[in-house]
Amino acid sequence: MKPDELRGLAQKEQEARKSYxxxxxxxxxxxxxxxxxLRVLTAFRDAVxxxxxxxxxxxxRTGCIGTCSLAPAVLVEPGDYLYQNxxxxxxxxxxxxxxxxxxxxxxxxxxxxxxxxKQLRVVLRxxxxxxxxxxxxxxxxxxxxxxxxxxxxxxxxxxIEEVALSGLKGRGGAGFLTGLKWRYVARAPGSxxxxxxxxxxxxxxxxxxxxxxxxxxxxxLEGMAIAAxxxxxxxxxxxxxxxxxxxxxxxxKAIEAAKSMGFLGENIFETSFSFDVELRxxxxxxxxxxxxxxxxxxxGRRAMPRPRPPYPAQSGLWGKPTLVNNVETLAxxxxxxxxxxxxxxxxxxxxxxxxxxxxxxxxxxxxxxxxVPMGITLREVVFEIGGxxxxxxxxxxxxxxxxxxxxxxxxxxxxxxxxxxxxxAGAIMGSGGIVVLDDTSCMVDTAxxxxxxxxxxxxGKCTPCRAGLHKLxxxxxxxxxxxxxxEDLSKVEDLCEFIKEASLCGLGQTAPNPTLTTLRYFRxxxxxxxMDKRCPAGKCFRSGGGGxxx
Amino acid sequence: xxxxxxxxxxxxxxxxxxxxxxxxxxxxNGIYVPTLCYLEGVSSFGGCRLCMVEIKGxxxxxxxxxxxxxxxxxxxxxxxxxxxxxKWAVELLLAERPHVCSVCVANGSCELxxxxxxxxxxxxxxxxxxxxYEVDLTHERFAYDPNRCILCTRCIRVCDEVExxxxxxxxxxxxNSKVVFDLDENWGFSQxxxxxxxxxxxxxxxxxxVKGKPLSEVKKxxxxxxxxxxxxxx
Numbered sequence: 001m002k003p004d005e006l007r008g009l010a011q012k013e014q015e016a017r018k019s020y021x022x023x024x025x026x027x028x029x030x031x032x033x034x035x036x037x038l039r040v041l042t043a044f045r046d047a048v049x050x051x052x053x054x055x056x057x058x059x060x061r062t063g064c065i066g067t068c069s070l071a072p073a074v075l076v077e078p079g080d081y082l083y084q085n086x087x088x089x090x091x092x093x094x095x096x097x098x099x100x101x102x103x104x105x106x107x108x109x110x111x112x113x114x115x116x117x118k119q120l121r122v123v124l125r126x127x128x129x130x131x132x133x134x135x136x137x138x139x140x141x142x143x144x145x146x147x148x149x150x151x152x153x154x155x156x157x158x159x160i161e162e163v164a165l166s167g168l169k170g171r172g173g174a175g176f177l178t179g180l181k182w183r184y185v186a187r188a189p190g191s192x193x194x195x196x197x198x199x200x201x202x203x204x205x206x207x208x209x210x211x212x213x214x215x216x217x218x219x220x221l222e223g224m225a226i227a228a229x230x231x232x233x234x235x236x237x238x239x240x241x242x243x244x245x246x247x248x249x250x251x252x253k254a255i256e257a258a259k260s261m262g263f264l265g266e267n268i269f270e271t272s273f274s275f276d277v278e279l280r281x282x283x284x285x286x287x288x289x290x291x292x293x294x295x296x297x298x299x300g301r302r303a304m305p306r307p308r309p310p311y312p313a314q315s316g317l318w319g320k321p322t323l324v325n326n327v328e329t330l331a332x333x334x335x336x337x338x339x340x341x342x343x344x345x346x347x348x349x350x351x352x353x354x355x356x357x358x359x360x361x362x363x364x365x366x367x368x369x370x371x372v373p374m375g376i377t378l379r380e381v382v383f384e385i386g387g388x389x390x391x392x393x394x395x396x397x398x399x400x401x402x403x404x405x406x407x408x409x410x411x412x413x414x415x416x417x418x419x420x421x422x423x424x425a426g427a428i429m430g431s432g433g434i435v436v437l438d439d440t441s442c443m444v445d446t447a448x449x450x451x452x453x454x455x456x457x458x459x460g461k462c463t464p465c466r467a468g469l470h471k472l473x474x475x476x477x478x479x480x481x482x483x484x485x486x487e488d489l490s491k492v493e494d495l496c497e498f499i500k501e502a503s504l505c506g507l508g509q510t511a512p513n514p515t516l517t518t519l520r521y522f523r524x525x526x527x528x529x530x531m532d533k534r535c536p537a538g539k540c541f542r543s544g545g546g547g548x549x550x
Numbered sequence: 551x552x553x554x555x556x557x558x559x560x561x562x563x564x565x566x567x568x569x570x571x572x573x574x575x576x577x578x579n580g581i582y583v584p585t586l587c588y589l590e591g592v593s594s595f596g597g598c599r600l601c602m603v604e605i606k607g608x609x610x611x612x613x614x615x616x617x618x619x620x621x622x623x624x625x626x627x628x629x630x631x632x633x634x635x636x637k638w639a640v641e642l643l644l645a646e647r648p649h650v651c652s653v654c655v656a657n658g659s660c661e662l663x664x665x666x667x668x669x670x671x672x673x674x675x676x677x678x679x680x681x682x683y684e685v686d687l688t689h690e691r692f693a694y695d696p697n698r699c700i701l702c703t704r705c706i707r708v709c710d711e712v713e714x715x716x717x718x719x720x721x722x723x724x725x726n727s728k729v730v731f732d733l734d735e736n737w738g739f740s741q742x743x744x745x746x747x748x749x750x751x752x753x754x755x756x757x758x759x760v761k762g763k764p765l766s767e768v769k770k771x772x773x774x775x776x777x778x779x780x781x782x783x784x
Contacts, residue, residue, distance in 0.1 A: 285723060302720065307596040307616045460701060460720070460727035461597045467642035470725045471676040491675060498638040501611055501631075502599045 001262035003148055003269055006139065013140035022057040022099050024048075025075040025128055026086075029064035029214045030207070030246050036087070037072040043088035044074075047095035057099045060137075063215020065128035066119075068368040070110055075128055082110040114384050115366045120347065122355045123171075123331045124371045127215035132250050135257040138218040144263050146334035150226050151271045154337075159230040160186060163333060165341035167353035172198055172289075172326030173401070173430040174506070175352075175419035181323065184313035185231040188321035195228045195236040196298070196317070196324045200282050200289035202241060203402035204453060206433040208357040209327050211369050213240065213247035216331070217254035221277060223330030225264065226337065228275045231323050235276055238327075239294050242281040251279055286457035289431075290505045291324040293459070304459045305505035328357055328432075349375030352418035356429070362399075362436035363389045372417070379413040382436055393438040397522070399446075401430025403453045404510035406517030407443065426517040428510055442537035443522040444529050447514045448476040454511035465508030468499040472515060480540040484530045493519060557623040572614035572625055573601055583627045584636060584665055586643075587702035588615040589752055591778035592711045595703050599639050600665065603627045611635070637669050643700050644671070645678045646725070649755075654698060656756030659765045662700060683728070688738030692750055692760055694731075699757040701727050705749035708774050717743045729757075748774060 017023070026041045044059045065073045070084035074094070081104050083094060090108060097105050121127075130137035138144070150159050164179025185193060197220055201209040213220060224236045240248055255277050258264045266274045280298050282288045288303035295317050297303035316322020332354060336344045345353040352374040358381065361367045365387030372381060382388065382398055389395045397407040400417075406427035408415065415421050419429050437446065451473045460466045472495055478484050496512035496519075503509045519526060528534045535541055552568040559576050566575035571594065576583050587598035596613040603614045606624035614627070626632075643649075643662060651657045665671075683696035703720065706729065710716040717740055721730045731740040750758040751773045759765070 287723075307613050309618065455724060458724035460722075460724045461595075463597065463599050463639045463642055466701070466725055466727070467646040468638070470679075471642060471645065474677060495638070495676075498635050502602060502635045502639065504596060504599070504613070 006144060006148060010139050013136045017140055020056055020058040023077040024059045025062040027065045027073045027128060028061045029211055031064060031068040032072040035071040039088050040072045040086050040091050043091035047092040051095055051100050053099050060131045063127045063132050064211040064369055066369045069366060083108045084110045112366060118380055118385050119370055120355050120373045121371050122335055123328055123357055132215055132217055133253055135218060135261060143218050144222055146337040147222050147225050148269055149337055150229055151269050151273055156230045162341050163336060166336045166344040168332055170326060171328035173428060175429060178329055182230050185321050185323040188314055190321045192235060192320055193231055193233040194317045194320060194322040195224055195233045196294060196322060197224050197238040197330055198289060198294060198324055198326045199238055199240040201431055202286035202289055203431050203433050205361045205435055206359045206402055206431045208359050208369060208432045210244050210247050212327060212331060214250050217251050219331040219334060220327045221254060221258050223333040224277060225275050226333050227323060229273050234274050237278050237280050237298055239280050287459045287507050304461045307504055348373045349416060349418055356432060358432045358434045360386050360434045363438040364436045365390060374418050375416045377414050377416055389438040396439050396441060397437045399435040401428035402433040403450045404513050405430050406513040409521040426513060426520060440537060442535050442539035443518040443525045444479050445539045447518045448480055450514040451476055462504040464499040464502040468495060469511055479529045482533045482541055486530055489526055555619050555621050557619050559625045560627055566619045570619050572603060572617050572619055575619050576627060581627060583614055585615060586661060586754060589704045589774060591775035592707040598702055600636055602632060604629060637671055640666050640669055640671050641674050645674050645676050647679060647681045647697050654756040655759050656765055661754035686737050688736040694737055694758050696728055698755050699729055700755055702754060704752040705758055708748045708752045712774055712777055713744060713746050713748055715742050715744055718749060
């Protein structure tokens with residue numbers, strides 16, 4: 001592909017898009033598929049034919065729109081009319097009324113403006129608006145322009161500087177400065193160098209990376225290619241869980257399309273830069289998302305983390321310098337190059353720029369996939385975007401950061417969302433999971449539930465995580481069944497501290513967070529369990545124990 | 551020649567070679583650091599967490615068996631915090647599977663037992679697990695009791711790196727991890743095992759042992775490093 005061809009193609013696609021008066025975006029992501037999204041898509045296409053409006057109305061199969069509670073969700077442009085719980089019958093009605101008669105079907109519209117009001121979509125800029133399986137759709141919205149710009153008008157060093165100036169931090173959870181990481185890999189001696197996109201999102205209730213891959217795979221590929229150019233790599237891997245079949249399929253097709261168009265492969269945009277991407281599937285272990293475990297898994301070994309240093313930047317895949325970035329981090333890169341680091345760093349807070357995607361779940365009225373500027377408060381996320389807890393219920397806690405994220409109480413809801421504040425409060429940014437709990441949840445039982453997850457997912461390499469977490473789980477399990485005493489609480493804290501500080505990798509180092517934060521903010525519930533043998537939420541001491549997060 | 555690196559360990563100035571681990575530098579200078587999964591002559595694993603040290607300027611703890619030395623590094627191998635954590639590590643290993651010294655073949659020559667004594671582990675703060683793995687007595691010369699295994703993977707590493715066979719490896723994960731022969735075959739029926747016995751010589755506890763031999767003869771921790779030394783000398 002030549003630079004002019006890209007411009008020509010984009011123009012042609014934009015014109016084609018404009019020739020339609022309406023565009024119906026049917027969400028066909030993993031959230032809407034089980035609710036019959038594909039049947040709805042077919043129904044829309046049939047209806048458009050039936051009413052003979054094919055010339056003016058385009059029906060697109062898109063990725064996630066964000067409002068997972070409305071599945072199947074449909075977005076009609078122009079005007080961004082969002083229809084909820086669409087069925088094939090309703091699809092016909094929408095075409096008849098909205099498209100043909102020009103009257104949006106009010107009864108089916110999602111009336112909640114607040115869900116979108118505080119959101120800012122940078123990473124999810126195209127999700128729900130383009131067909132992930134059509135590379136032309138991505139090109140029409142400016143896709144691969146950033147790659148073109150990088151390859152033809154910027155030096156690798158310049159790309160790194162731009163990313164560094166933007167202040168972008170790793171979105172996989174640890175929050176390491178992306179520009180700095182790129183610089184380390186670029187400067188590391190050794191060749192070849194590798195780029196790995198981490199899509200091994202395994203946390204219960206987290207689906208941000210998956211949705212991104214299903215809805216906008218080319219944003220990831222473009223980000224990878226730019227990163228590869230910057231650090232001097234010619235080979236990239238996307239490490240994706242095999243439990244994400246739709247993401248795998250979408251990425252496979254996207255890679256094929258990008259290769260056939262010449263955005264991947266030899267001499268991209270007629271420059272000397274070549275870059276190829278391969279998919280690697282995980283075999284089901286949560287810990288495989290840890291950056292050193294990914295290396296082992298891609299090499300074909302057991303996905304066990306190893307101590308750092310050496311960091312992957314120095315010694316990664318097959319001992320070569322390797323850049324490991326989360327897919328959300330990479331999807332930010334094209335926008336940064338196109339709009340500039342200054343624009344990016346103006347979003348969010350001073351020390352934490354840009355946006356963050358969150359999977360908002362649990363006891364909230366509007367669950368779904370959201371993207372918010374850094375520095376937004378938890379209260380805004382839970383009560384404005386999320387619409388608060390269901391009627392008649394009282395907010396109790398919010399867990400930020402996936403299974404090893406801490407639980408924060410009401411009094412900390414005004415905490416701004418950024419890496420530092422969250423860590424200080426005992427939570428983590430993690431993979432971007434936000435789980436809201438109301439007064440029906442028992443905090444001891446909830447801590448037990450997440451500890452059990454980590455026990456199951458521990459790789460077994462280091463003593464604190466393997467043996468320590470199991471013991472922690474046993475003690476918590478005892479609490480929910482009326483065993484234990486107040487003295488045990490300090491033992492639990494002592495054990496948690498050991499696991500947190502002595503574990504080899506991030507899994508063990510963060511796994512005690514649910515227990516530690518519930519002990520810190522909801523100690524009275526523990527005391528009620530061990531002293532009075534009473535569960536304030538009425539969950540525990542029943543036969544079969546508590547139910548965890550429902 | 552690699553260039554010399556100066557660092558301090560426990561307040562003492564020492565000189566190490568570039569690329570050397572903290573543990574090696576400490577040992578060369580007669581500074582003792584407790585170890586368990588570490589085995590001289592094979593690659594480091596960094597799993598048991600006994601050899602953890604503090605490095606000034608970092609809140610993290612580092613496994614000294616795998617962390618390379620760096621110029622000007624200030625290492626602390628002993629502190630109240632480290633002692634506390636090492637004790638936890640030994641306690642948890644003892645509680646993880648039914649380690650009962652009085653009925654163990656390794657009694658008296660067991661490294662875990664020795665560490666427990668050394669670190670003052672006189673009781674367990676957590677409940678013990680009573681795993682019920684079958685003891686593998688199918689091999690004519692050796693025996694394997696998974697109930698005594700501490701998953702240090704020394705046997706796996708000697709089998710792979712010294713004998714060059716890789717008969718042994720781990721199966722499953724987390725607390726269910728188990729050292730297995732081939733694809734979880736009984737030892738006596740393993741197709742790849744050469745019956746060299748290095749695994750039992752490397753086992754720090756009583757999980758892998760030679761049938762009917764005094765333990766002092768079986769537990770030859772130095773055997774592996776001796777072999778490696780002889781090989782690298784050629």
